[in-house]
Amino acid sequence: MPLIRIKKSWEIPEKEITPEKVYLNRRRFMKNLIGAGLSATALSTLTSCGGNSKTSLISGAATLPTIGKFTPNSNFAKVDRPITDEALATKYNNFYEFGGTKSIWENAQNLPTENWKVEVTGLVKNSRIYDIDELQKKFPLEERVYRFRCVEAWAMVVPWIGFPMKLLMADVEPTSKAKYVRFTSFYDSEITKGPGFWANGYPWPYTEGLRIDEMANELAFFAMGMYGKSLPKQNGAPLREVIPWKYGFKGAKSIVKIEFVEKRPATFWNTLIPNEYGFEANVNPEVPHPRWSQANERVLSEGASWSWEKRPTLLYNGYGEYVASLYS
Numbered sequence: 001m002p003l004i005r006i007k008k009s010w011e012i013p014e015k016e017i018t019p020e021k022v023y024l025n026r027r028r029f030m031k032n033l034i035g036a037g038l039s040a041t042a043l044s045t046l047t048s049c050g051g052n053s054k055t056s057l058i059s060g061a062a063t064l065p066t067i068g069k070f071t072p073n074s075n076f077a078k079v080d081r082p083i084t085d086e087a088l089a090t091k092y093n094n095f096y097e098f099g100g101t102k103s104i105w106e107n108a109q110n111l112p113t114e115n116w117k118v119e120v121t122g123l124v125k126n127s128r129i130y131d132i133d134e135l136q137k138k139f140p141l142e143e144r145v146y147r148f149r150c151v152e153a154w155a156m157v158v159p160w161i162g163f164p165m166k167l168l169m170a171d172v173e174p175t176s177k178a179k180y181v182r183f184t185s186f187y188d189s190e191i192t193k194g195p196g197f198w199a200n201g202y203p204w205p206y207t208e209g210l211r212i213d214e215m216a217n218e219l220a221f222f223a224m225g226m227y228g229k230s231l232p233k234q235n236g237a238p239l240r241e242v243i244p245w246k247y248g249f250k251g252a253k254s255i256v257k258i259e260f261v262e263k264r265p266a267t268f269w270n271t272l273i274p275n276e277y278g279f280e281a282n283v284n285p286e287v288p289h290p291r292w293s294q295a296n297e298r299v300l301s302e303g304a305s306w307s308w309e310k311r312p313t314l315l316y317n318g319y320g321e322y323v324a325s326l327y328s
């Protein structure tokens with residue numbers, strides 16, 4: 001997300017970084033960097049982030065851990081375009097705790113996922129702390145293929161594995177006072193600092209939120225896996241939100257706390273840049289971002305981003321039949 005308003009002099013605008021993320025042609029990649037006037041230091045930093053060749057992307061993808069039994073949900077078996085290559089979806093990420101580029105997957109391996117616990121608290125009848133293994137066994141895992149639309153106007157299609165949020169709601173029973181829910185991501189400045197030192201002063205930890213009726217919607221999903229395996233750390237292991245009708249930043253990764261509250265909670269990007277990132281953040285081609293149009297999206301694929309297939313963006317990311325009534 002090109003969200004960094006106060007740039008250090010050495011930082012590269014997102015529009016210049018993006019094409020290099022999945023470059024097949026390393027020589028052309030280097031030439032472009034030099035052409036962009038980058039210093040030798042910036043060059044080595046970027047190239048050492050890895051993921052620039054198809055070979056390295058694919059070999060990385062094969063090492064993901066396996067996940068337990070899951071059932072494909074036939075209502076969400078496919079969408080109007082092919083599933084994104086696993087190697088791309090797992091090597092082109094936004095996870096600002098681990099750095100400000102799309103190439104954070106290696107840094108994200110520092111995320112300590114052992115003995116993970118998720119606290120569910122606030123305005124609920126049964127406040128509790130779930131052990132991640134317990135969570136995985138308690139709710140039957142299903143696979144859903146969803147379109148994913150980032151607010152930066154790139155898009156992908158991912159086969160997620162997880163369970164609908166409404167199952168967790170039924171387990172903890174929010175009280176009638178609960179109107180919103182807030183999700184908090186793991187944060188430890190010692191672990192996550194990586195190249196994230198540029199983000200000092202950001203409102204960490206990463207938080208996101210939903211209205212309670214949005215959380216209860218059929219589509220709202222907790223993912224624990226993708227592509228038939230456990231979630232890789234860079235994609236938000238061991239538990240993340242997936243809200244397919246909203247921009248991708250609504251999907252907090254590596255969740256440690258879920259809190260039911262009465263008032264609309266403060267959230268990360270909305271606190272940082274309220275005029276650019278609203279709380280609701282429904283995908284809508286007719287509401288431009290203050291700095292770019294949302295009418296179209298680029299489908300994540302190999303090569304430079306300008307060569308990616310361009311498609312019209314759909315209202316609610318094409319999920320109007322499930323969610324339009326929430327906003328009437």
Ligand code: MTE
Nearest residue numbers: 093094095096150185206248249251252253
């Ligand atoms: N969650 C945390 N904790 N930190 C982040 O920086 N980035 C968000 C979202 N969740 C983010 C996060 C944004 S901007 C996007 S587009 C998606 O994660 C990217 O998910 P992906 O890397 O699995 O594609």
